[in-house]
Amino acid sequence: DAGVIQSPRHEVTEMGQEVTLRCKPISGHDYLFWYRQTMMRGLELLIYFNNNVPIDDSGMPEDRFSAKMPNASFSTLKIQPSEPRDSAVYFCASSLATYEQYFGPGTRLTVT
């Protein structure tokens, strides 16, 4: 298996623009997680899905953030409008049931 796939790997955008991050989980996994990593706050869970349904989005920082999972093999995290403080590395992870989570390589987002 190719593991969790994320795209793009790097994204540079200007403040106010819309940003869409993409994730393909490991085939057969039924949980998908979006995390954000910064030096100040470490690894934070933003939202997670079970069988394509959002279960807990309490970590989503603001209404500017939204996530969808239209099918078992694809999820998006959207930021609209983006702000400089959104600059971070965003990780997607997936798991089968609720134990081992496997992380993707991340998307490094820079908002100028």
Place this chain on the structure above:
Amino acid sequence: GENVEQHPSTLSVQEGDSAVIKCTYSDSASNYFPWYKQELGKGPQLIIDIRSNVGEKKDQRIAVTLNKTAKHFSLHITETQPEDSAVYFCAVRSGTYKYIFGTGTRLKVLA
């Protein structure tokens, strides 16, 4: 909510020596404790985990110990090698599905 503390924040050891990283947590109901290794520019990689019904688990040079009474668990790396240099994160499964991560330990193995 769950609180996870990880120490030390940085650790330098000579190649061949052992390294120990410790984490404490607050929620006595937590039942799953993974450790992740993150290399520069990559995502965290699961290296070992332990569940609350087990006190110790070993995989080659890596071991994890859990003390549920004291609410702490540790990662032990023996015979360290330069390729062990990375940032290590502990995590605690809080509630049913959420992980709470420690703040990370930057391990440097000196050749």
